[in-house]
Amino acid sequence: MKEKLHIIKIGGNSIDDEKLLNSFLDDFSSIKEPCILVHGGGKLATELSKKLNIETKLIDGRRITDAETLDIVVMVYAGLINKKIVALLQSKNCNAIGLCGADVNILQAKKRDDSTIDYGFVGNINQDAVSVNAIQQFIESGYAPVISPITHDGKGQLLNTNADTIASSLAVALSKIYEVNLYYCFEKNGVLLNIEDENSVLPTLDKNNYAELKRSGVISNGMIPKIDNAFDAIENGVSEVVISHASQLKNMISKKEYAGTRVI
Amino acid sequence: MKEKLHIIKIGGNSIDDEKLLNSFLDDFSSIKEPCILVHGGGKLATELSKKLNIETKLIDGRRITDAETLDIVVMVYAGLINKKIVALLQSKNCNAIGLCGADVNILQAKKRDDSTIDYGFVGNINQDAVSVNAIQQFIESGYAPVISPITHDGKGQLLNTNADTIASSLAVALSKIYEVNLYYCFEKNGVLLNIEDENSVLPTLDKNNYAELKRSGVISNGMIPKIDNAFDAIENGVSEVVISHASQLKNMISKKEYAGTRVI
Numbered sequence: 122m123k124e125k126l127h128i129i130k131i132g133g134n135s136i137d138d139e140k141l142l143n144s145f146l147d148d149f150s151s152i153k154e155p156c157i158l159v160h161g162g163g164k165l166a167t168e169l170s171k172k173l174n175i176e177t178k179l180i181d182g183r184r185i186t187d188a189e190t191l192d193i194v195v196m197v198y199a200g201l202i203n204k205k206i207v208a209l210l211q212s213k214n215c216n217a218i219g220l221c222g223a224d225v226n227i228l229q230a231k232k233r234d235d236s237t238i239d240y241g242f243v244g245n246i247n248q249d250a251v252s253v254n255a256i257q258q259f260i261e262s263g264y265a266p267v268i269s270p271i272t273h274d275g276k277g278q279l280l281n282t283n284a285d286t287i288a289s290s291l292a293v294a295l296s297k298i299y300e301v302n303l304y305y306c307f308e309k310n311g312v313l314l315n316i317e318d319e320n321s322v323l324p325t326l327d328k329n330n331y332a333e334l335k336r337s338g339v340i341s342n343g344m345i346p347k348i349d350n351a352f353d354a355i356e357n358g359v360s361e362v363v364i365s366h367a368s369q370l371k372n373m374i375s376k377k378e379y380a381g382t383r384v385i
Numbered sequence: 386m387k388e389k390l391h392i393i394k395i396g397g398n399s400i401d402d403e404k405l406l407n408s409f410l411d412d413f414s415s416i417k418e419p420c421i422l423v424h425g426g427g428k429l430a431t432e433l434s435k436k437l438n439i440e441t442k443l444i445d446g447r448r449i450t451d452a453e454t455l456d457i458v459v460m461v462y463a464g465l466i467n468k469k470i471v472a473l474l475q476s477k478n479c480n481a482i483g484l485c486g487a488d489v490n491i492l493q494a495k496k497r498d499d500s501t502i503d504y505g506f507v508g509n510i511n512q513d514a515v516s517v518n519a520i521q522q523f524i525e526s527g528y529a530p531v532i533s534p535i536t537h538d539g540k541g542q543l544l545n546t547n548a549d550t551i552a553s554s555l556a557v558a559l560s561k562i563y564e565v566n567l568y569y570c571f572e573k574n575g576v577l578l579n580i581e582d583e584n585s586v587l588p589t590l591d592k593n594n595y596a597e598l599k600r601s602g603v604i605s606n607g608m609i610p611k612i613d614n615a616f617d618a619i620e621n622g623v624s625e626v627v628i629s630h631a632s633q634l635k636n637m638i639s640k641k642e643y644a645g646t647r648v649i
Contacts, residue, residue: 172437173436192465196460196464197460199463200459200461200463200464200465200467201459201460204464204485204487205543207485207487207488207537208487208543209541211490211541212540216490217487217488217489219484219485219487219488220483221471223468223472223483224468224471224481225528226475258526262522264489271468273471273472273475275476276476277476279469279472
């Protein structure tokens with residue numbers, strides 16, 4: 122039987138709010154089984170860009186990562202946020218190691234060129250190149266990898282990559298040797314049928330009701346790539362994928378309580 | 386017989402100048418024996434502080450690391466510079482891993498309180514707590530640790546620490562299990578008897594001529610802490626300490642050519 126591995130993605134408000142983050146990391150560090158934390162960026166990168174008068178360029182609502190913006194996200198994601206999380210986890214007796222995709226080549230990516238739009242320094246992960254052995258070695262040493270959403274192309278170029286995608290790519294790659302549970306933790310209780318009502322959590326989501334909910338507009342915008350990543354994981358060997366509130370992590374893992382939305 | 390380990394500190398202009406850095410990393414990645422790279426910050430942190438209108442506070446000529454400045458140095462040192470170096474090394478077939486002191490707790494420090502001046506978030510390394518085993522494991526896995534001058538206090542606080550001191554602390558700690566050669570690489574050919582003349586390199590420096598050269602003012606300012614760190618290393622088990630130009634690294638290690646200033 123494969124050993125269990127929890128891969129937890131944390132993003133949005135849970136990073137920006139120091140108190141929420143601290144409480145989340147308390148829960149994370151209390152988990153007895155091996156864990157990997159993947160973090161997004163929160164609002165810090167946008168705030169820093171503003172302060173530096175770097176214009177946020179959008180095409181069709183999608184952010185363009187030009188050279189200046191890449192430097193910002195590398196500084197904020199792989200530097201400030203990653204190392205703050207690692208230092209906090211160390212203080213909670215969790216032996217964290219902060220990594221980006223370039224470190225021991227764990228996540229190689231290819232500059233995105235699958236569309237007519239140039240998104241700049243944005244990378245699509247090369248799924249076959251995920252360094253499963255290096256990550257396994259860290260886990261077997263008792264380390265908790267803390268992974269920032271920065272990858273590299275193997276030719277010396279850092280790239281910006283969506284943190285939800287990093288979490289699902291890692292989950293799929295590691296499911297070859299672990300029984301992987303993937304948790305997308307954020308500031309909502311799960312996939313909501315009514316965005317105004319935190320009690321309207323959809324307990325399970327399958328491809329049929331997903332298609333229906335997209336058609337009716339209940340699921341839209343930012344949730345769609347997250348859910349697409351979740352389906353990608355569950356269809357490619359990951360044992361369980363849950364979308365839930367960051368505060369529910371501990372109960373779900375330690376007490377095996379049912380919370381959030383299970384993607385099936 | 387102990388295995389040889391090269392610890393190389395790179396700083397100043399060699400980091401700011403992209404061409405110099407690239408050429409230095411070519412040399413670094415060509416070294417066959419195990420290596421650790423410790424990098425400083427260059428001018429990037431100062432430039433970013435200026436752009437953000439964060440005042441550089443000095444007391445008696447020494448920089449104060451307030452909370453805002455700490456965020457800047459964590460972003461620039463542990464983020465941008467560290468990950469750029471790692472990505473470049475990966476492109477040169479060197480399996481680099483970027484680390485700060487908080488990662489797997491390799492370097493713990495204590496907020497400096499040994500003077501009446503509050504230098505802010507600056508840490509003095511706890512020499513007994515250097516995680517020799519974790520670093521040894523990385524080296525035995527064929528990884529090249531790339532270490533940024535950010536430490537932590539074990540209570541969740543990141544701290545700014547002098548990169549020269551980090552290099553000598555690591556060298557001393559690792560000399561228990563390796564035959565450590567420590568190289569301080571910078572933009573000068575070594576310790577110069579005449580700062581205007583790159584050919585005036587002092588071939589060797591011992592405590593006697595050091596005292597004399599300090600008294601006569603030939604060695605002053607920024608060189609003093611570097612040399613103090615060098616003596617600290619050589620007096621505590623490190624096999625060889627050399628202060629030299631970054632461009633001389635390859636010849637010194639691969640061809641065993643004599644260059645720079647040997648501290649004896």
